[in-house]
Amino acid sequence: xxxMNNINKVYQTDMVQxxxxxxxxxxxxxxxxxxxxxxxGSGKTTFLNIAGMLETFTAGQYMLDGVDVGGLxxxxxxxxxNQKIGFIFQGFNLIPDLNLFENIEVPLRYRGIxxxxxxxxxxxxxxxxxxxxxxxxxxxxxSGGQQQRVAIARxxxxxxxxxxxxxxxxxxxxxxxxxxxxxxxQINREGATIVMVTHDPELARxxxxxxxxxxxxxxxxxxxxxxxxxxxxx
Amino acid sequence: MxxxxxxxxxxxxxxxxxxxxxxxxxxxxxxxxxxxxxxxEKIAYIxxxxxxxxxxxxxxxxxxxxxxxxxxxxxxxxxxxxxxMPGVVDAVMVNSVPLSGGGSASxxxxxxTGEKRKGVNASIFEADSHFLNTFGVKILEGRNFTExxxxxxxxxxxxxxIGLITKxxxxxxxxxxDALGKTLYQGDRPMQIIGITDVMKGPWxxxxxxxxxxxxxxxxxxKLTLFSVRTEPGQRAQVMQQIExxxxxxxxxxxxxxxxxxxxxxxxxxxxDRLTMRMLLVMIVVLxxxxxxxxxxxxxxxxxxxxxxxxxxxxxxxxxxDIIRYFLIENCLISVVGLTVGSGAxxxxxxxxxxxxxxxxxxxxYVLLTAVGVLLMSLLAVVGPAKRAANISPxxxxxxx
Numbered sequence: 001x002x003x004m005n006n007i008n009k010v011y012q013t014d015m016v017q018x019x020x021x022x023x024x025x026x027x028x029x030x031x032x033x034x035x036x037x038x039x040x041g042s043g044k045t046t047f048l049n050i051a052g053m054l055e056t057f058t059a060g061q062y063m064l065d066g067v068d069v070g071g072l073x074x075x076x077x078x079x080x081x082n083q084k085i086g087f088i089f090q091g092f093n094l095i096p097d098l099n100l101f102e103n104i105e106v107p108l109r110y111r112g113i114x115x116x117x118x119x120x121x122x123x124x125x126x127x128x129x130x131x132x133x134x135x136x137x138x139x140x141x142x143s144g145g146q147q148q149r150v151a152i153a154r155x156x157x158x159x160x161x162x163x164x165x166x167x168x169x170x171x172x173x174x175x176x177x178x179x180x181x182x183x184x185x186q187i188n189r190e191g192a193t194i195v196m197v198t199h200d201p202e203l204a205r206x207x208x209x210x211x212x213x214x215x216x217x218x219x220x221x222x223x224x225x226x227x228x229x230x231x232x233x234x
Numbered sequence: 235m236x237x238x239x240x241x242x243x244x245x246x247x248x249x250x251x252x253x254x255x256x257x258x259x260x261x262x263x264x265x266x267x268x269x270x271x272x273x274x275e276k277i278a279y280i281x282x283x284x285x286x287x288x289x290x291x292x293x294x295x296x297x298x299x300x301x302x303x304x305x306x307x308x309x310x311x312x313x314x315x316x317x318x319m320p321g322v323v324d325a326v327m328v329n330s331v332p333l334s335g336g337g338s339a340s341x342x343x344x345x346x347t348g349e350k351r352k353g354v355n356a357s358i359f360e361a362d363s364h365f366l367n368t369f370g371v372k373i374l375e376g377r378n379f380t381e382x383x384x385x386x387x388x389x390x391x392x393x394x395x396i397g398l399i400t401k402x403x404x405x406x407x408x409x410x411x412d413a414l415g416k417t418l419y420q421g422d423r424p425m426q427i428i429g430i431t432d433v434m435k436g437p438w439x440x441x442x443x444x445x446x447x448x449x450x451x452x453x454x455x456x457k458l459t460l461f462s463v464r465t466e467p468g469q470r471a472q473v474m475q476q477i478e479x480x481x482x483x484x485x486x487x488x489x490x491x492x493x494x495x496x497x498x499x500x501x502x503x504x505x506x507d508r509l510t511m512r513m514l515l516v517m518i519v520v521l522x523x524x525x526x527x528x529x530x531x532x533x534x535x536x537x538x539x540x541x542x543x544x545x546x547x548x549x550x551x552x553x554x555x556d557i558i559r560y561f562l563i564e565n566c567l568i569s570v571v572g573l574t575v576g577s578g579a580x581x582x583x584x585x586x587x588x589x590x591x592x593x594x595x596x597x598x599x600y601v602l603l604t605a606v607g608v609l610l611m612s613l614l615a616v617v618g619p620a621k622r623a624a625n626i627s628p629x630x631x632x633x634x635x
Contacts, residue, residue, distance in 0.1 A: 045632055052632075054628040054632060055629045078553045081628070082551020087550065087631065091542075093549075095543050097243075097244035097247045098240055098244055099243075102243065105240075107550040107551050110556060111551065138247070154550070
């Protein structure tokens with residue numbers, strides 16, 4: 001599903017050169033649920049951005065679902081993001097001027113899906129996250145947990161094969177965090193591959209596979225549950 | 235991809251900025267279209283055909299102070315002497331200069347006082363038979379005066395009873411086109427029309443009577459006498475340079491004043507209109523710039539406010555072109571509503587201007603042209619900020635800003 005070989009990311013300013021990722025290697029198989037942990041500034045977000053094609057990398061090779069990402073131009077990366085990846089952000093990143101229905105259909109519009117099909121998919125996902133009755137509400141009329149569920153619905157609406165979650169429960173209280181985590185686990189059981197960046201060791205422990213990023217490198221991995229064979233992907 | 239509906243919905247939910255911009259576009263459209271129309275009217279007014287070869291004609295006044303001067307005789311001598319000058323086509327002593335804003339006028343009616351007949355107010359030029367040639371005006375019908383028909387007197391008892399009138403005046407009084415030979419009345423004084431002239435504007439370009447003039451064969455020289463001279467093309471400056479000395483050589487007890495080309499006379503007369511026109515032009519440019527800057531600023535503000543949103547859209551699969559299109563569509567929506575409101579306001583404004591000032595009805599063409607211009611300007615103003623928005627990295631979506 002996702003293979004990174006010797007990925008390097010260097011941020012260059014006039015004065016300083018910062019290695020955010022250094023010879024980073026990772027393989028993620030289809031259907032995995034991986035938690036990425038690590039201290040602040042370790043390169044977790046850079047890894048997430050490169051995995052999600054939100055940033056380009058300086059050197060190495062990144063294959064996503066058989067596509068060599070390094071050779072793509074900006075438009076091709078945008079299209080691939082839209083088709084293959086669903087994003088869940090820590091701050092939900094819902095568009096405040098759009099209601100829930102319109103928020104969820106944003107990626108579908110960028111894919112050029114027809115209105116009737118968009119409606120079907122949006123309603124299905126709203127139903128799945130238990131917010132079907134709130135379709136016309138604006139994000140600010142919802143609680144944090146509800147907003148994150150809408151963000152998950154938006155990530156799922158495009159039926160991506162790969163979900164990238166950036167601290168999905170970081171802005172939620174423990175009850176809401178648990179609900180969101182349960183939703184992610186359910187989505188994983190239904191077949192989606194999930195890579196989740198988190199600070200929370202409790203949350204990380206719930207993922208079948210953990211990896212830790214330290215100083216831009218993969219430092220360690222621990223298998224808590226699931227198939228040991230999958231864990232030896234590094 | 236059609237984003238029209240969500241953009242419209244989003245605009246409806248955060249209206250303030252959009253409404254302010256919409257009002258600015260509406261006001262600009264209303265004011266610019268009316269100003270553009272007034273400017274075009276002014277240009278047409280300033281550049282109207284006066285009927286004269288203005289570049290070849292000049293005028294001057296002679297103020298005599300010699301007690302023993304016989305003004306009538308001296309006037310005739312002066313005319314004859316000027317006509318002999320090299321480069322001069324013709325010269326005439328006249329009571330007023332066309333396009334100068336000063337002269338005499340009277341009402342000419344189809345019947346004498348007491349009879350309720352149609353009449354029009356017209357400018358009066360009093361001169362000898364050289365008037366038409368001096369001003370380069372053609373006779374369309376009938377004939378010019380003969381020398382013997384010209385009254386050269388110092389009193390009005392021998393006022394002439396024949397005259398020439400302009401075609402415009404003839405058409406107004408005699409719509410059937412049979413003016414020639416007919417008699418008009420200045421009060422009880424009859425005047426038979428012996429000739430009809432081509433276009434020639436009177437002293438007042440702004441007045442209703444600008445196209446109506448009567449030329450009477452009457453010469454009345456006084457202390458202050460007015461001369462007009464036409465030269466060969468390109469010779470005017472030279473003749474104007476020599477005229478003062480030439481006139482002094484004929485009679486020294488007098489001064490020459492107000493030496494001026496007819497084009498300069500006209501330029502002085504239309505100077506306030508030219509000023510109005512320039513001020514309106516400056517206003518149009520300033521207003522358009524302010525609106526463009528308003529759109530530019532508001533879009534930049536929107537971008538900085540929506541940086542995270544734009545990054546999120548990019549992360550969700552928006553191409554750079556989608557982001558540019560988003561801002562263009564948003565701007566178009568605001569502009570179209572603003573232009574619709576502005577067009578209505580422009581028409582209302584034009585009606586009020588027509589009602590309260592002497593401005594003719596503005597053709598809708600001006601509103602349409604202004605609307606298209608403002609739309610293009612607003613799109614141009616939004617392109618730069620929209621491109622900047624498109625360059626926002628999708629990685630902003632995961633960063634805290």
